[in-house]
Amino acid sequence: MTQIEIGRLLRAGTTGFIAGCRVDQLEAPAFGALVRAPLSESYQVYGLIHDIHIDDDGLVRQLVTADNVAEEVMKDNRERRIVPVELSVLVVGYEQDGKIHHQLPPRPPLSLDVIYLCDAAQLVRFTSAGRFGYFRHILQNQDIPAGELLAAHIQQAAAAHGAQGLKWTEAAAAELITLMRDDYPKLMSVLSALGDLSPE
């Protein structure tokens, strides 16, 4: 199994964590991607990337005002400098002793723990466990773009499910309608985002 390392943990709480990564690692993680932080052989925390943040600094602020930025400077800043790229991850579940749970984990990952991108098989395994219990973590969080995050996640998960993707998507949409039946505006926002998904 290929493991794609996308960064290391900077800080964490029970409901979310922030990972830092190098710019040359930035091609792998995407908004809505499922990631995992293994704490031991039998315990790992799962999360969805809901924000990718690139901070500026004094030198970058000077460089952006220049007429031309030399190729060497671009590469230096992207490959050599400590560019603070931060991935914000919403915790959506955990795995213990081979069983996936869609509840919040008993303890968060620790500083410098390696964060991996979940491959298609892992994504299928996580999204097939239970009945979409992890959706509530997304819907209850007021600080994230829930509709866009769900749309991105569902698109990636449907692709991972392959031939079963459409069936899985319909089940996911049905579950969302049930969960948001009392919040019509938000439901419309989520369905609108889902409706914008381009067919694969």
Next chain:
Amino acid sequence: MPVDYQQIHHKIKEIGAGARQRRQTLDGRRKKARELLNQYAADLDSLRLKVDAAKLADPNLRCALPVNEPLDSHHPAPESVAEATLIAADGSQVNPDRHAAVLYSLINIGAIVWRTGLGSSPQVFTYVDLAYGDELYTDTGMISEDLVALGRDLSERKKILELALRYPEPVITLTDGPIELWGAEGSSQEAYRRNREIHLSILSQLQSRNVTVAGYVDKPAADLVVRLLEISRIPDNEMKDVRRTHGLRNVTDRWLFGEEGNPLLQKGERSAIFVIQSSSRNHYEGDREIRFFYLNVGNNKHPWIARVEIPAWVAENRLYVNTLHSSLLQQCAILELKPYPYVLARAHEIAVVKFDDKKQVELLLQLELGNNGEEIGVASPKQTIKGLQGRTRM
């Protein structure tokens, strides 16, 4: 307690009231400096005789000494360099602090290698030296801040040499500040002498590899050419008072070469090359004699004058000087609003030891010492109290 602003209010008013008078005085001195520059522009022999006479009266005399170009020379930017390797190094240090819980010193060197014309990512290098226990003591007591700084400067130069030998010609090395090592006072003199010998050996090795060595002084404060002009006015029979004679005080070399709106050095131009007359000429001699030129890395409207120090073997090779001149302009253009060589900015960024780094090193040392049963000190009450966070709001 904050500053008692009422107490200094009167003094600040006094300073403000004297502004007009000071401005008039400065304008008069600037006018005189300009006249002297024009008067002596080509009269280099008489200036050299004046400096010789002044040296007899003051062996520590520090000023510019003309070589063979008129004082008001200005050389336009040469053609851009197609391929060259720039190596910049900078260092920072943590001095031993007797108030801290652990006594140690640390030198951190950052270096960057930039290969012009290849379009490749620059390479970065670090070197760190942590000193603890007996390493912190000399024959005469605990290592001083001056000695740590001296060690830092020498480590920069060693790193430069190590890297310079790895790359094909042309290689340009840059450090921030003057080329020569600055000596420490008193008990450190012997260490300074030893380190200077090593530095001189490094320079010779760099020369043998045809390396262009340079020190970049941003916003130079030493007004070496203005001092030369001051000396030019002193009659021979008054030369004994040269140390006290400063007829052009507050006129700066930066103004002389980079007057705002009317710079002697136009955008990208360099000045004539001068020798730095100082007591260190006794040690940095021959091919390693320290020379310098001024360079306008800004523009005509807002000139920005830097002093570039080079050894004699570089100064006497027009190709080396042109390659350096052009490379510095290319580097400064990268950070054009705050013109400063990009590689030096990066070397500093790599080298700098921030407060958090210092605390982390201290913590790691404490943990390791504790784990191995060594007695660990505690921070002094003075340091602890100074470290308390003050109120940020009234």
